[in-house]
Amino acid sequence: MVSVTNTSSGASPAISARNLTLTLGSASAPVDILRGIDLDIAKGEVVALLGPSGSGKSSLMAVLSGLERASGGTLNVAGADFAGMDEDGLAQARRGRIGIVLQAFHLLPTMTAAENVATPMELAGAQDAQPRAEAELEAVGLGHRIGHYPTQLSGGEQQRVAIARAIAPRPELIFADEPTGNLDVTTGEEIVKLLFERRTASGATLLIITHDAALAEKCERVLTMADGVIVSDTKNVAA
Ligand SMILES: Nc1ncnc2c1ncn2[C@@H]1O[C@H](COP(=O)(O)OP(=O)(O)OP(=O)(O)O)[C@@H](O)[C@H]1O
Numbered sequence: 001m002v003s004v005t006n007t008s009s010g011a012s013p014a015i016s017a018r019n020l021t022l023t024l025g026s027a028s029a030p031v032d033i034l035r036g037i038d039l040d041i042a043k044g045e046v047v048a049l050l051g052p053s054g055s056g057k058s059s060l061m062a063v064l065s066g067l068e069r070a071s072g073g074t075l076n077v078a079g080a081d082f083a084g085m086d087e088d089g090l091a092q093a094r095r096g097r098i099g100i101v102l103q104a105f106h107l108l109p110t111m112t113a114a115e116n117v118a119t120p121m122e123l124a125g126a127q128d129a130q131p132r133a134e135a136e137l138e139a140v141g142l143g144h145r146i147g148h149y150p151t152q153l154s155g156g157e158q159q160r161v162a163i164a165r166a167i168a169p170r171p172e173l174i175f176a177d178e179p180t181g182n183l184d185v186t187t188g189e190e191i192v193k194l195l196f197e198r199r200t201a202s203g204a205t206l207l208i209i210t211h212d213a214a215l216a217e218k219c220e221r222v223l224t225m226a227d228g229v230i231v232s233d234t235k236n237v238a239a
Pocket residue numbers: 024025031033051052053054055056057058059060
């Protein structure tokens with residue numbers, strides 16, 4: 001891997017965080033999980049987030065994606081002031097702006113593939129949720145599976161549905177937390193290829209947590225965390 005220390009600062013970043021902190025646990029036993037994150041991610045950047053288990057990767061992603069409120073600092077995501085919002089505000093701000101793909105798929109078992117993809121768009125008020133869901137399922141290679149329920153689909157197929165669900169609303173940002181963690185190596189490689197293809201088609205910014213060095217090499221930029229802070233930030237010249 002050819003890498004250089006990152007020096008870019010996008011004119012209009014997709015994410016801008018300053019001294020971001022997250023403290024959880026109880027009042028008598030607080031745990032400082034994020035300990036001062038400063039980060040700018042430019043629009044359209046593809047960024048890998050690495051680091052040992054427990055270093056705070058998922059916690060950082062939860063805060064940046066609006067699933068968790070920061071305890072301190074400033075955070076602007078896709079033009080919205082996330083640090084100043086309560087949980088309802090964050091839920092509203094996430095809608096349509098942010099797509100999330102997790103290791104464990106998190107599809108709703110009582111809904112078909114098409115319903116899993118269309119429902120979030122319907123909740124956001126999209127009139128064309130159904131045709132968009134079907135088109136995105138087609139694009140991830142599941143056009144023949146739109147009426148199937150998650151239990152009728154393989155792990156790789158379920159993750160394709162989750163990718164379609166994340167991308168169909170045309171979000172500005174996609175967050176993926178170890179999206180291949182529950183898949184075998186070959187299926188995982190197919191899923192990464194698909195995620196990158198769909199990301200390229202949409203132009204969205206992508207932040208992906210991974211333990212896979214080969215996957216990190218495919219990203220333009222690699223952030224490494226340790227003990228609640230970012231300890232390195234490099235650009236992959238070859239990516
Ligand atoms: N609700 C919580 N209360 C207290 N500590 C927590 C809470 N949630 C997470 N932690 C702690 O925060 C630290 C960071 O966890 P996080 O899941 O963000 O790490 P990670 O780098 O994503 O790890 P992994 O690679 O294992 O998924 C861990 O030490 C974890 O135990």
